[in-house]
Amino acid sequence: MAARGSDAVESVVAGPANPFARPGSEASEQAAPVEPEAARAESTPIPAPTLPRTSTSAIPSPAPRRSAMSSTSPVEAEAADQPHWLDAHRRRLIGWALGGLAVALILALIAFFVARGIRGTEPSPSPTPTATSASPSASASQEPTTVADLLTPEDLTAIAPAASWSEVATTQSVAEHKSFAFCLTSLQTGVNPTHSLQRSLATQNDDKLAALHEIDIYADEAAASAVMQARIGALSNCASELVPARIVGSSTVTGLATQAFEINLVTEDATPDYRTLLLTQEGSALQLLEVRRLGETVPAEALATALVRPQQAVNKGQGVEAEVKPVVAAGIVPPAEPAGWLVPSDLPRVRPGAGLWSASGQQPLSGTFGTGCENMSLVTESGPTERELTHYQLAQDDQAPALFGLDQAVFTFESPEAAGAFNKKLVENISSCKSRLLGSTIKELPAVSSTGKDGAAASSRIFQITRSQSEDKANNWQATITVTGPRVSYSLVTVAETYKFSDAQLAQVADRIAVRLTQAG
16 A cells, blocks of 8 residues: 555655646556657747837827838837827817917906996986976977967068958968978978978068068977078078079067078069068077068068067967067078179179079189280289189079170288278279270279178278270279278179169169178188
8 A cells, every 4th residue: 555655655755747638547557748949939929019009199190101111110109209289289189278268268267358348337326406406497398389380460560550460370280291491492401390380471562571480399409500591691692592582681580589681682673572581599499480471571560560569479389478578670682502702692783574694603813814904914913912703693694795794803902001002993993994904994983881890890882983995895894892801802793784773773883782791801
C-alpha cells in the first residue's frame, strides 16, 4: 500500500496527467503532451486592434482624413495623429460662452431699467384744483348760436325802415346756404365751421337795397382767425379774385368785437353798384354783414348799429359779457400785398361796365422809362438805393388803346431829405419841359395831400404831358409824382385823347398811391 502511494506521489511529481484523456485509461496516467517551442510561438494570439477614442460630445467628430501624400495611408493612423475636436475648438467654445453671458447680462440690465422707468412715470396724484384752474374758459363755455341771433328787419332800421325789409332765405348749414358774400365766392380756406347760419333780406326799393348776414362758429379761435384773415385778404384786392371792384374806402370799427374789419367797394357799371361789408371776430365766432345799394354807399355806422344785438349774442356764447357799443371812425384802405404798391383794385375803370385791371410783379427799373421831359435818366440818376417798376394792364375792354396802361416806378433813398431833393428836381424838370423841348405841352392839375399809415403825410403833383411827333400824331401821358418819407413814386399812364382817366379819377389814384407808399415796410 505504501509502495502504491509512493508511486502515486512520483507520478504527480513527474508531471501532470493528460487532462484530455478519459479517467481510468492508460492515457490518463500519461503526461500531457508538450508542444514544441516553435509551435507555441506560432500559436501566440494577435492582440486586439486599438480603436480610436470616442467622444461624449453632442457634436460629431469629423471623419478621419487620409494623407494627402498617400492614398493608402490607414485611416486609423491619421485619426490618431489629429487632436481631439474639443481640444481644437476649445477657445471658440469659451468665446461663445463668454459672449452669451455678456448678452444675458445686458438684457437683464435693460429689463431692470425699463421696469424702473415705467414705475417712475406712473402718474402721481393730481393736485387739488385751485379756483383759477376750475374756472371755465370762454371756449369751454361757448354755445352755438341760434337762428334767433340772425338779423331781423327791426335790426336794419338804421339803413331803411323795418317795413321795407323782407326775409328772402334762412339756412342753417354751409351746404344749404344760397348766397355768397361779394368778392368771396371763390375763396377757399380749407377750414369749415362747426355751425353756420345765414339769412338774406331785401327791399323793393329802386336802389335794390339788400343785406346778407352770416354767423360762423369754428372749432377754435385759431381756425376762426385763419378764415378771418383770408376774407380780409380777398376783400382788400378783389381784382385778384377776378372781381372788377374798386376799393372806395375803409373805416375803423371798435367796441363791437375783439376784431372788426370794414370796407366799401364799388363795381363801376353804368349805375355804380356799391357794397359795404363789415366783418367781426370774437373768439371762435365770425360774423359777416354785407349791404348792397345801387348809386350810393351805405355808411359803416349803419352796419355797426345793425349788428349790435347779434354781436351781443355771439359774444355771450364766447364768454364775453361786456356791453357792445360800436364806434366808427374814418380810416385808410387796408394794406395789401405787395406792401407799398398800388393793387389792381385801387384803379378805376375808364368806361363804365368794362375793364378788369391786373398787375405784373415788381422788377428792377432798366432800359428806358419816362417821357423825355424828366431831363435825366431815371435808371442811372444818382441817389436812389433801390429802383423798381410794376406794370398795370387793363383787359376786358375792347375800346382800350393797345398802349393803354399804367407804369409805376418807386425809388427808395437813404433819407427823407434825399427823397425830397430827387422829387423836387423831377417836378421842376417836368414843369419846365415846354421851354426845353419843342412840341411839348404841360398841364398841371391841383396837387393832392394825403394822410397815410400812422398819420404819415404825403404829397402828389399831377401833370398831363403831350409831346407832338408830327402834325397829326402825339404821345400823351398822365403823370403823378408822390413823395413820402424816404420814397418817391413816379407813375405814368399812357393814354389817348379819347381814352384816359378823368381829373377826379387822377386825384383818386394819386391819393391811393400816397397811402400805399406809406404802407411800405
